Amino acid sequence: MSSIQDIKQRFGIIGSATELDRAISKAMRVAPTDISVMVSGESGTGKEVIPKIIHQMSARKHGPYIAVNCGAIPEGTIDSELFGHEKGSFTGATSNRKGYFEVADGGTIFLDEVGELPLATQVRLLRVLETGEFIKVGSSKAEKTDVRIVAATNVNMEEAIHKNQFREDLFYRLNTVQVDLPPLRDRKDDIHLIFRKFAMDFAEKYHMPSVRLDEDAVKLISTYHWPGNIRQLRNITEQLSVVEESRMINAITLKNYLPTHNTKTLPVLYNNGKDTEKDFTEREILYKVLFDMKKDVNDLKKLTQKIMNGEVNFNEKNTDLINKIYEYDDIQTNQTVLIPSNPESNTEPRTIQAQEIEAQESLSLQDKEIEMIKNALEKHRGKRKGAAKELGISERTLYRKIKQYDL
Numbered sequence: 565m566s567s568i569q570d571i572k573q574r575f576g577i578i579g580s581a582t583e584l585d586r587a588i589s590k591a592m593r594v595a596p597t598d599i600s601v602m603v604s605g606e607s608g609t610g611k612e613v614i615p616k617i618i619h620q621m622s623a624r625k626h627g628p629y630i631a632v633n634c635g636a637i638p639e640g641t642i643d644s645e646l647f648g649h650e651k652g653s654f655t656g657a658t659s660n661r662k663g664y665f666e667v668a669d670g671g672t673i674f675l676d677e678v679g680e681l682p683l684a685t686q687v688r689l690l691r692v693l694e695t696g697e698f699i700k701v702g703s704s705k706a707e708k709t710d711v712r713i714v715a716a717t718n719v720n721m722e723e724a725i726h727k728n729q730f731r732e733d734l735f736y737r738l739n740t741v742q743v744d745l746p747p748l749r750d751r752k753d754d755i756h757l758i759f760r761k762f763a764m765d766f767a768e769k770y771h772m773p774s775v776r777l778d779e780d781a782v783k784l785i786s787t788y789h790w791p792g793n794i795r796q797l798r799n800i801t802e803q804l805s806v807v808e809e810s811r812m813i814n815a816i817t818l819k820n821y822l823p824t825h826n827t828k829t830l831p832v833l834y835n836n837g838k839d840t841e842k843d844f845t846e847r848e849i850l851y852k853v854l855f856d857m858k859k860d861v862n863d864l865k866k867l868t869q870k871i872m873n874g875e876v877n878f879n880e881k882n883t884d885l886i887n888k889i890y891e892y893d894d895i896q897t898n899q900t901v902l903i904p905s906n907p908e909s910n911t912e913p914r915t916i917q918a919q920e921i922e923a924q925e926s927l928s929l930q931d932k933e934i935e936m937i938k939n940a941l942e943k944h945r946g947k948r949k950g951a952a953k954e955l956g957i958s959e960r961t962l963y964r965k966i967k968q969y970d971l
Contacts, residue, residue: 566592566621568709574620575613577762579754583746587614594741595621600693602738603716605745608795614716614743615674624712627671630664635677642685645700653702665698665709672712677729678738679719683960690734727959748793752786758794759785762801772809775804780815788822854932934969937962939971 568588571577577588594601594827603611612631619629637645644654648663664673675681681689686709692698693713697706715738724730748755759777767774777785800821804813936955944950952962965971 568592571617575617575920577610577613578758579751581746581751581754583744583750584954586593586615587665587743587745590741590743591617593622594618596623598712598853600712600738600740601714601715602740602742602743604742604795605716605718606718606747607718608793609720609745609747611716611745612674612676615716616674617716619672619712622672622712624671628668629674630662630668631674631676633676635680639682642682643688646685647688647700649697649701650703653700657702665692666707667710668711670711670862671711672714675713675715677717677719678715679717679721679724681730683731683958686731690737693734693737695855726950728961734938748790749788749795755786755790755797756782758797759801762798763805764953765891766802766805770805772805773812775808775813777818778812778814781813781818784815784818784822813878851932933965934971937971 566574571592572579591601591614601614601618603614605611606716616629616633619625632646634642643649644657644661644663645817646663646665648661648666649657651657652658675689688698690713691710696708696710698709699706719730721730721735721739725732725735748758756777760774762780763774763776785797792799803821804818805812808817937951940951940954941948943953947964948959948966951957955962957965
């Protein structure tokens, strides 16, 4: 069996970080099996190398290898691209077409950015994983395929599942084994080595001497955050090779090519560490305001009841305060509140005119939800997709709510 170093030389992998070696070792171990693998890591970390290692070290290495960027395929055609279509199944389908899963039969298919798949396509993909069967667009016949799936994503899948953007059952089916690739900022000792490799490649490509970094510039690239990871380092190396006349790059010159990493803090909602993954939408903030209003009304009712029962010492100075509480221009009422001038005295309690608190007004969240759904549907003329987008919920959730409330 090949060693980790042999794999690095074969696939052009540079670096000796422990996390990188662990990812390569895990890929080598799962390669001889047909286990589905999920490759996770930030954008630009080189996730596409792991599926190639798995394919080349598996029994399927003589079969086809197809890499598909799920985020680059339009939602309306992705089913046709993955599973194929029959002639006449939709406008423009002038002939039968094989999908990627049919072409990759006996080999490996790499689904990059799998987190961008539409929910309807996720259901089809789950069927392929469980039974090895798929149905072409416009066909009623199930076809078999023998393909190994390796998926990759830079999306937080747990958060996507929580927001109903990705099916939980599909995630666990794809994530039988997870391979994590570290970001470039966690591989500080490898950054200069990777830079030198890119510099030599571009020197050969453009027929010019290779650029080099002085000591201060080496320290600068080693401490830079690299939000774009290896892809960003490669682009900056190419810019330096082409634009700069001097082949020795100092820190001052290098700074001009490194974007300032914006770390300014913005105000956020703070929840004392509870439900940190909760997505505070405008609708949820509105609910919170309604709950606060209800609490204020209940507190005011309790205070009024205590005053009426003589539990609170009320004197002449507080009369104006109570009048202000109940003073509204648009509502007048004849209800009176009895205010004893002194709870300990036997004198008759005074009466002041008070406005009736509309505490009985319905603050039911269900009523508010129904009202918001009706308004959204009216605004978008009954189109559920636009209404769901405005409400901040999925179209499936909106459909369920419509059936639940019989709208």
